[in-house]
Amino acid sequence: MTVGGIGKHGIRFGGSKHFRQVIGTLGIIALSLFGDSVLANPKPGQLNLTPGVTTYSDIPYVLNNVALGVCVVIGILVFGAMFIAMFRFRKSRGAVAEKWSHNTAVEIVWTTIPVIILISLAWLATDGLRKFSDTTGAQMTVKVTGYQWKWRYDYVDYLGKPVSHVDFMSKLDDRSNATRQLNSGLDPYAVKVGDDNTYLLDVDHPLVVPVDTKIRFVITAEDVIHSWFVPALGWKMDAIPGVVNATWTNIKEPGVYRGQCAELCGQDHGFMPIVVKAVSKEDFAKWLADQQKPASPVPAPASTAAAPAQTTAQLPSKPNTQG
């Protein structure tokens, strides 16, 4: 689960070459500050956003790093000036107060410079936003529905063909659910799949999607407002009853990507995770065919049903075990 070179993040953005270099540099600074931040799922001690794994997800990542860099520089200048003032202009050092109380030139400068910085940031953000809002050209559609407190996934179409009868509920895995009960006596640290702790971040039936495919999500809810949030995809989108929101992703690497409901939706809001399993196109085609077999009466992923909770575990390295 790595994302290639750092410079690449900057270059993705349109605009002048010089600006791209600035962005690239800031990206490198931010990365070096935060060390190994190339992560798809939360890691202990993680300090920065994930760069994500999709064709879009580096946009918020780079924007975050640039904005953070700008804020750090401004902070150093302003707080630096404050600390110099607090050191130099102390009464105990014999400082005598000046009488002046404004300086038009300085005021114009410190009004104008922030405006220029803001325009640059706004330009960057607008560029990213336009990319985000373009849901056209999707090769696949998945309908996501939020319920208290689980998700339902309906596969609507794939490669221009309608998909029928592939839909299932996805809820917190049994081990996490047993562990999270009040005073269960079970150890959250023991809820592991392979080496990864999946406490509250695993489900019985993950959403299985192909990589290198533009997937359109239509997101809604049945009861109250939820929000579908997988950090590695780079966005969240509210699931609102009576409203259908559209968004998209295009995952570059096979893997298991975990997220959670991000809008307070009642008592078990903290217990309705999201797991997206990205597999190769071939594996996905096979998986989809399996799901559509009339032989499987339960409209749930047959193989995962056999070994709930554990299944997702085996996948990060070998996503094609699903066959």
Add this chain to the structure above:
Amino acid sequence: MAHAATHDEHHDEHHEHLNFFQRWVMSTNHKDIGTLYLVFSLLMFFIGGSFAMIIRAELFKPGMQLVQPYFFNEMTTMHALVMIFGAVMPAFVGLGNWMIPLMVGAPDMALPRMNNLSFWILPFAFALLLSTLFLPGGGPAGGWTMYPPLSLESESTAYVVFAIHLMGISSIMGAINIIATILNMRAPGMDLLKMPVFVWSWLITAFLLIAVMPVLAGAVTMLLTDKYFDTHFFDAAGGGDPVLFQHVFWFFGHPEVYIMILPAFGIISEIIPTFARKPIFGYKAMVFAIASIAFLSFIVWAHHMFAVGLPLGAEIFFMYATMLIAVPTGVKVFNWVGTMWGGSMTFETPMLFAVAFVILFTIGGFSGLMLALVPADFQYHDTYFVVAHFHYVLVTGAIFAIIAATYYWIPKWTGNMYSEFWGKVHFWNSVVWVNVLFFPQHFLGLAGMPRRIPDYNVAFANFNMISSIGGFLFGASQLIFLGVVIHCVWFSKKKATDRVWEGARGLEWTLSSPPPHHSFTIAPVIHDEELAHGHVED
């Protein structure tokens, strides 16, 4: 209590003969009502704080150890409602009540009986709100933002809505009173552009309150009718729209955010010049910056809703408008630094809190700027990054300013000096632990931990534990504050001078400490050099 020499107003009561009930419950005196507001606010601060302690205790480590998830949600909801409407807003109204008449040279507030009513509504409003915790069905658990349909699942909707109506009526009456006082009762020569920045900030805040509290009242009334009278304002099945509530709520909610910070700007603009012994830098720019922030607050509401699926044009508009707020806010921060530059500074407790305010509020402003960038907000939204952001602007912003104001003016209020040693102990504990409490929450949010969850994956464990430790110690530090205040009011032997602080300027410092029960019964003569910014050359 010292008495004014003259009573030329027709007060039926003679306060020297008042019993406790008459003095405090029937009071029409701006100072007594100001004190009531401040005491009430302190009480709510500790109640709201105890809810926060429960939240941090449950989040101390992964796994559910203490409370059920539903109770956890009640705690997050009540913590916010109590802190916003019970602690921060009444504290500012209390400070305004106490100080505005003194600062503009008025004998009292313009509408003293309404002043009494607007305070005494509050205890009933909060009794109603807090009582829901003891009722079958429990308290509100849908978040202080009360988004439907979730908030309508609660059994306590009617209690919460009526409590909010009462708080809103109280706020509107308080705001009317402040506007009437400032516009009509200034001493001759106290021109609008000679008023202390604190008075300006309250004048603008009062207009915000009048503009938006009715909007909140409307929004919650629609919740009420949706739940009990079969309307469908927010019910998609009946042709309504859950997102409509969010638009209406945040049209109130964003100005509300500034209602909680503009008076803080005013307080800091009083304290820094006093301890830098130098007039405020760019007085007019400060006033205009507050006014433009107030204006912008009406056109940025949907930045709380970037993830609801707004059309592209709306996202871009609200992003640009939100980013624009950074300009006047930046001007304010730069002007505070400009005030300090070339001054002759000392660092008594109020100044320490003011300096911490400038730095930590600015950090909250930085994360605010990052949140304004829509694509980044799609990641930050509803995570702990947002929690860190608004606690930096509300705790180290609004509450630090309220604490600074208390240390700054309490010698004037009581005639006694507080303990500078214990004030500094309180400051250093607060400033260290508040950062231990909230700074790691930025990292939690960036790593993807959603807000309002009672339990979390072990990846979030280390920073949550650090945050909780900071939380417990920050909470405990506030007991020092309580001790300092109690000591100052009843036990301090050190008398305050009239001026209190060497660099203090403004009419309030020309009165005795404590000031007479009725101050400025004869309008004072204004000497420009007496005003905090009286040295302005233009």
